[in-house]
Amino acid sequence: MSYDFNADEIFEIAQQIEKNGAKFYNLAAEIVDKPSVKKLLIELAAMEIEHEKTFISLRANLLDQEKEKTVFDPEDESVLYLKALADSRIFLKKDIPDVLTNMNQAEKDFAKKIIKYAMAAEKDSIVFYLGMKDLVPENLGKKKIDAIIREEMSHIRLLGKELSVI
Helix, strand or coil: CCCCCCHHHHHHHHHHHHHHHHHHHHHHHHHCCCHHHHHHHHHHHHHHHHHHHHHHHHHHCCCHHHHCCCCCCCCCHHHHHHHHHHHHHCCCHHHHHHHHHHCCCCCCCHHHHHHHHHHHHHHHHHHHHHHHHHHCCHHHCHHHHHHHHHHHHHHHHHHHHHHHHC
16 A cells, blocks of 8 residues: 655644754754854754754645545554654754764764764655655645755755865
8 A cells, every 4th residue: 555645744744854854963062162063063053953943834835635635544653664764864853862872972073973864864854755745645735845955955065165274
């Protein structure tokens, strides 16, 4: 059995991914010593919060047809599946504190490791959204998923720029 997802469901997951990202960036900023990296992480956390607001707004402005269920799913199992996937693959919600504390802070490349981890998570989110975009029919808001992808790509550019100077 296959599922098609609507834009509303994808934006709901996007909100969770952005929450996870903000949590990661805020926690990372608390433990990194390098001032330029700390500043970038705080800025990225703020951007994640703004992105979440963007997705809330996009979700609120969806047409009724973009919110229609595509399959009979009275228990919202498809959305629960997507939430579990987002929490276990992108910014690892339950493991964020462990990921950061298990990095060796005494290492010279600690800041680089945080940035590389963040870049990998941002790339994973783009892959996730690209995959989900294929599951959203045109009439249910497929094109609106592009907004999410553009937001995440901007994070990779910022992280890559910082990585090139440290």
